[in-house]
Amino acid sequence: MHSQPPRSRTAFTLVELLVVIGIIALLISIILPALSKARESANTVKCASNLRCVGQGLTMYIATWKQTLPVAYIYEGMSFGPPQTPTVADKGYAHWSGLIYGKGVVGADSFTCPSIDKGGLPPTNPTASNLDPGQVNETAGVVDIQAPRMAYTLNEAVCGRNKLVLGFQGAVRTYQWVRAPQVRQAARTILATEFIDDWRIVSDAPRSGGGTAVCKSHRPVHGFVATSGAGPSVLNMEKVPIASTYRRVTYAGGLAVYNRARRPCPRCRTPISVKKQGTPPRTTYWCPRCQPSK
Numbered sequence: 001m002h003s004q005p006p007r008s009r010t011a012f013t014l015v016e017l018l019v020v021i022g023i024i025a026l027l028i029s030i031i032l033p034a035l036s037k038a039r040e041s042a043n044t045v046k047c048a049s050n051l052r053c054v055g056q057g058l059t060m061y062i063a064t065w066k067q068t069l070p071v072a073y074i075y076e077g078m079s080f081g082p083p084q085t086p087t088v089a090d091k092g093y094a095h096w097s098g099l100i101y102g103k104g105v106v107g108a109d110s111f112t113c114p115s116i117d118k119g120g121l122p123p124t125n126p127t128a129s130n131l132d133p134g135q136v137n138e139t140a141g142v143v144d145i146q147a148p149r150m151a152y153t154l155n156e157a158v159c160g161r162n163k164l165v166l167g168f169q170g171a172v173r174t175y176q177w178v179r180a181p182q183v184r185q186a187a188r189t190i191l192a193t194e195f196i197d198d199w200r201i202v203s204d205a206p207r208s209g210g211g212t213a214v215c216k217s218h219r220p221v222h223g224f225v226a227t228s229g230a231g232p233s234v235l236n237m238e239k240v241p242i243a244s245t246y247r248r249v250t251y252a253g254g255l256a257v258y259n260r261a262r263r264p265c266p267r268c269r270t271p272i273s274v275k276k277q278g279t280p281p282r283t284t285y286w287c288p289r290c291q292p293s294k
Contacts (some may be wrong), residue, residue: 043114053110057100067180070096072154072220074162084165088207092125093218098145113151116197120151121217138206138214152192156222163238171238201286257285
């Protein structure tokens with residue numbers, strides 16, 4: 001009587017296959033967040049390094065110009081008169097980044113952030129190959145004196161806009177070139193901060209006329225809002241009447257759109273929009289009427 005040899009298995013059973021798949025899925029769920037955190041940590045280090053380079057470039061500029069900080073931008077070919085001319089940027093913008101990037105002091109990559117799509121926002125008038133989807137130049141045939149991609153912008157309180165003469169573009173108060181020693185508590189003052197990664201959020205009507213919003217990545221940002229005499233909707237500080245008062249915006253005092261999804265905009269009462277964007281995703285809030293996406 002002959003006994004048959006035991007059969008050897010050549011495949012997994014369904015149960016074993018499901019167990020293996022479950023283990024792999026569990027490992028992926030554990031590893032991916034760790035990889036994402038590691039990548040973002042690396043991006044944070046790179047971003048901080050880039051900001052350091054930008055700070056060094058600005059320090060060199062300040063030392064060259066008798067301790068004077070630059071304004072964030074002027075119009076190319078601008079004269080300060082009075083009167084201040086031209087009143088439109090028909091030759092493009094001369095941006096603060098061009099003062100240090102254009103002279104080779106700081107490389108173009110230093111103005112970018114790896115966490116932002118394409119590294120940052122394009123200029124108002126970029127080259128044709130550098131346009132973002134839906135973007136158009138403010139002035140045809142013009143390229144701004146600005147780094148190709150900007151992930152950072154300056155503090156408007158110390159590096160103002162180009163409204164330097166009363167009456168220019170309706171200015172009732174003016175900015176000035178600020179000297180570094182004038183900045184009180186300089187160690188606690190933010191000089192540059194990160195931009196959002198959607199040019200539409202910083203868009204506005206073109207100075208040259210027309211209804212198509214253009215990217216305004218040349219502008220600085222400030223943390224103030226009018227509180228009396230001009231209404232809370234006035235954010236352009238040069239147009240806030242002298243008799244008006246304004247306050248510094250803080251988290252405790254409340255922000256206009258941040259964390260106010262679907263609540264009414266303080267300016268126009270339109271519900272605030274919200275979406276996730278970027279890698280890793282970040283939450284962006286904006287008013288679709290005051291900050292149109294088209």
